[in-house]
């Protein structure tokens with residue numbers, strides 16, 4: 001049995017001191033938004049409690065699907081690195097960046113500069129420029145990390161995969177499938193859409209096509225700050241895409257109280273078993289506890305594969 005923990009969107013605060021010139025960009029909106037709306041919703045004490053609870057579960061691996069930063073200031077990336085180090089060493093923690101981590105063009109490459117060991121595939125050089133997708137093998141698990149983080153204009157929180165990255169994802173998923181691994185895709189933006197044109201993954205069709213052509217067992221995402229579960233059509237049957245609330249949201253957050261998921265994965269190709277356990281806060285309760293437990297992938301379930309030749 002392999003236990004994978006997933007958390008996302010901690011939006012680490014407090015914001016460091018901002019230099020006046022740093023606000024001459026889209027950051028001015030994000031800065032105002034943080035102070036008016038968001039600051040109160042991302043509680044670092046709640047995040048510390050949630051992180052402690054997660055580490056107490058002793059997962060074999062931790063996935064963090066981005067948005068550690070708020071407005072991509074230079075000075076946000078070192079504290080974010082310290083947060084990752086608290087989660088664990090880079091071998092046990094896999095990260096993909098979110099749109100807030102590549103907020104503006106000037107610091108768009110800072111996730112790679114500061115967190116590279118957490119986003120480097122097996123056997124790749126740690127120094128230098130990690131590229132996406134990366135692949136990591138941990139026991140029976142194959143992790144594919146995708147970046148959808150691209151700097152965008154005012155009022156936009158969109159993401160993009162790109163043709164080249166999507167083609168590499170398809171090849172990697174195929175390869176991991178042939179190796180008989182349980183394939184987990186990490187991606188910040190939800191592949192099934194957000195319902196908000198300014199926050200969506202603009203080329204979501206690419207990841208859908210990769211999963212349809214090559215298959216996958218599980219997709220983990222963040223971005224919406226909501227606990228949500230959708231299904232993509234995969235080569236061998238439905239593929240669950242699961243999102244978690246912000247890890248720093250307090251119990252009264254209107255989008256969703258802070259939580260993380262644990263996945264207990266066992267079985268073998270064609271008969272995988274995956275149990276999902278949600279732990280975190282609940283409205284009206286300040287304690288962290290188990291909130292949900294369900295059998296996400298049932299080895300007894302029979303699925304119809306999509307008809308041959310079906311294209312998205």
Ligand SMILES: [Fe+2]
Nearest residue numbers: 067098099223
């Ligand atoms: Fe995001």
